[in-house]
Amino acid sequence: MSIKASTVFGRFVARRSLKLAIIWGGVFGLLVASSALAYATAYTTDASRAKIASTFGNNIGLKVLLGAPHNLATTAGFTGWRSLGTIIIFGSIWGILTASKAFRGEEAAGRWESFLSGQTTMRRATAQVLGGLFSSVAVMYVIVALATIGLGTLHNIQFTISASLFFAVAAICSAAEFLAVGALASQLMPTRAKAATMTAMTFGLAFVLRAIGNVSAEFHWLVNVSPLGWVENLRPLAGSRPLWLVPIIVFIIAISSLAIFVAGKRDHGESIVADKDTATPKTGSLNHLLPFAWRLIRPTTLAWCAGLLILSTAFSSLAKTAGQAFDASPGIDQALSRISQQASTTGAKTFLSIVFLMLMTIIMLVVANGVSAMREEEADSYLDNLLVAPVGRLRWLSGRIVLMAVTITAMGLIVAVGSYIGTRNVHIAAHDLLLAGINVMAPAAFILGIGILIMGFKPRLTSPLLHALVAWSFIIQIIGSAGNINHYILDTSILHHIALAPVVSPNWRVVLTLVGLGVVGCIVGMLRFKARDLESE
């Protein structure tokens, strides 16, 4: 086999993962740029910087979400903390989804089989695919590095080139770590959903370890045992500590090697944690289209629901402590709480609003993934099996949309319930949390509509465009909260329009508008889908 032929599969996988890698790289670049610019233009005096440093520096909620800040009184320190904290989360999610798709997903779709029929082994093929995925990470690195270097040349920012390069390294670490974990999980677990769930659980564990380490002095060492903590410890733009690259690199190499080794221990189509290859048929869900569609998405949907319940409960249980930090910090919150005699709840509600913003973003991502999964069913020609039978396209798609709408509703209620459980110590009215839960559904419904619209007109762009839209909205919103940002740009963020419940009550006009636009998007997208050619990958 020629060298070219032996890398063809790796290149194929790299190509398939590249589009999203480029988009995320670009989004990360924008995130860095806007964090830095917002800070540098909004806080020009030492006094204002000292103030912002103490506000954010003592905020437990933000420490949990983004990690512990350092040198917040400098543009570099603020940018490094704010943007890296967000990038770590999104980079990991990209790694989890990409790895499970490239390994389990492509294998289930039969593409590994045709490749393996050449003269290659499972081990070599796995190594190649990993290589392909890591080259996508390299592209991500180049994009982030260029953006940061370009930004650093601005007179009010001034990052050194080496600091920028090091920041870009830190920015891609979590993506690379969870690609490796995802590769290993794909060898161990029999299905894509299970591999993704296992990787996501590893991520959750790393996240929780880091979070506890960051808020508690006693358990601070936990940061040093979490793969996400190592990335945080790199402290790019805030007195870089490159030695922490050692555990990261060792981790990536060890896990990747283990994945390659384990791949050689199994056969194509098999997995180490054997799921039974035979099963007694359960045909109850197979008599109609809708129950069958539910059966297909059930594992992923239930896993997300459980994850959301845990996340919403866990984070909202921090509301009391975090709220006290808010209340103690100078600013409107304090004034408000003094006046309204709600000292104990306003701060907590402000924190909860941040939690809801994060949960809202996750639910939007779930919807983006759900629509991408519909598109993949078309792209991988699973859908052909249904459409060559007497099943209309509209019937199929509307069924999937209904399931997704139900999922969105359920998730809104779940985060309301989760936050209710978590906030029993602060006594926030259940009613407020329920409204916040309903508020969360609106942007998700909008994303569903946009997704179906894209799938109708530009099916191959469904996943990249939709994910980019979610990421963009989240990032603009986060940055917008740090100050000066052009209101036209702010307007492009879906999340910017939505009122941040529960600290303020939902803006029902916005909620209805978003849901209405979602419905219109679904209808137009469906009609276009009915009229166009099916398109494979």
Place this chain on the structure above:
Amino acid sequence: MENVILQTRGLTKRYGSFAALDSLDLTVQKGEVLGYLGPNGAGKTTTIRLLLGLIKPTSGGAEIFGLDAQKQKIAVHKRLAYVPGEATLWPQLTGAETLHLLAEIHGQVDAEYRNELIKRFQFEPDKKVRAYSKGNRQKINLIAAFASRADLLVLDEPTSGLDPLMEQVFRECVLEAKKNGQTVFLSSHILDEVEALCDRVAILRTGKLVEIGTLEQMRHLSAVTVSATFVHEPPSIKHLKGVSNVHITGQHITCQVVGPIDELLAVLSAAKPKTFLSREPSLEELFLSLYGAEDEHKS
């Protein structure tokens, strides 16, 4: 007219300026097995996807059972079954579950025949789809299609991945379907299979139909190879109508002839041949010449 199951009129599919299928006119009669052949990229799968309404024609159209293949898809699909060359079935379902699902969605199944087919194809239905080999996955689609007893079977390279034993079972099933009055549209690269099963053969090349007819008719249309040995000098035959590729070595002569052979025979027999042999083209030769037809015209 009521015996026409499938008819296309000027069926055309363009991708940009490239015509994947160029104005196809084709009629398939009830109970017929039509072989649909052509080199890779000729447009066979494109035709089938157009017939199934998975893609839309740029111009022209198709009728199946007298119904518009695009506008009345659902009614058409109730009466047809399709087997793709490479099926992607849901990896998490078992074989039995997949068969159940496909039957439920199609709405028509002969359960008894299905069980018989499972035995004949030596198919183990309780494994999950992801654990099957390619050939076994292919069997799922074949069993589902034959068990539906649909009026029209549309098969796109259905035997890729089957071992010779299973290929044999497949052929029996097609012949049973034919006996049963079903119509079969069979795209294939396997010439033996086409010869064994097909009443008529249509040959497609770069999106155009180059030939359609029975194998007999096609054989007649193509060159017959003639060779003879003489005691003396072989006669001169180069000037005769339809004769080409004349090779003379000593007393031995070979040539090819298209069309009536009587003139050539008269000249050869007048020269008192010692041996005489005429041979129809093998199936391979026939198809190679048809697949390459356009190149020959160009050169």
